[in-house]
Amino acid sequence: SFFFQRDHSSFKRLVCWIPPPKGFVKINCDGAYTWDGKKAAAGGVIRDSQGEFLFAFSSMLRVDSAAEAELFAIKLGMEIGISMGYKNLVVESDSLTAIQLINWRVIHQRHPFYALVSSITQMGANADYITWNHVFRKTNSVADGLAKYGLSLFSESPVILFKFPPNFLFVPLCADKIGTMYYC
Numbered sequence: 001s002f003f004f005q006r007d008h009s010s011f012k013r014l015v016c017w018i019p020p021p022k023g024f025v026k027i028n029c030d031g032a033y034t035w036d037g038k039k040a041a042a043g044g045v046i047r048d049s050q051g052e053f054l055f056a057f058s059s060m061l062r063v064d065s066a067a068e069a070e071l072f073a074i075k076l077g078m079e080i081g082i083s084m085g086y087k088n089l090v091v092e093s094d095s096l097t098a099i100q101l102i103n104w105r106v107i108h109q110r111h112p113f114y115a116l117v118s119s120i121t122q123m124g125a126n127a128d129y130i131t132w133n134h135v136f137r138k139t140n141s142v143a144d145g146l147a148k149y150g151l152s153l154f155s156e157s158p159v160i161l162f163k164f165p166p167n168f169l170f171v172p173l174c175a176d177k178i179g180t181m182y183y184c
Contacts, residue, residue, distance in 0.1 A: 019051045025046050028077075028140050033069045041061055044147075074120055079123065089131070092135045
């Protein structure tokens with residue numbers, strides 16, 4: 001008899017960005033944090049069920065951790081989406097920690113992110129339907145580019161809202177729209 005041991009560390013899956021259902025918008029969010037300069041930023045993109053670009057944002061942040069930057073990116077994305085009148089939201093982040101903190105809905109008042117997570121879940125009550133999903137980093141590349149752009153902004157800069165896609169998003173937006181597959 002033969003014994004085969006499966007090496008789970010080499011397990012790969014194919015993933016791609018998937019548009020939201022009809023009548024929904026998808027908000028992909030990402031935070032960026034540099035340890036050396038203690039700089040942080042947030043970025044995100046809002047797209048419709050056809051994968052069409054609606055809005056994007058970038059912002060410099062004053063936070064002390066990568067997890068906090070990820071949560072602020074989600075909060076900014078939701079604020080922008082809801083303020084634009086969108087009520088059916090699919091919110092995605094490649095931060096498993098941020099998504100778990102939001103979805104668990106039980107966070108102790110002494111937790112350092114209690115106020116931030118509470119404001120996110122309370123804001124979710126303004127939507128008709130909302131879901132918060134974790135995604136692979138490769139399928140969140142548009143938001144990643146916007147967060148990295150946010151690192152280049154001045155700390156006094158307001159949130160930059162893009163009504164049209166900036167040039168640096170052309171390739172990742174096209175890759176998402178045509179369903180480019182990635183091994184993760």
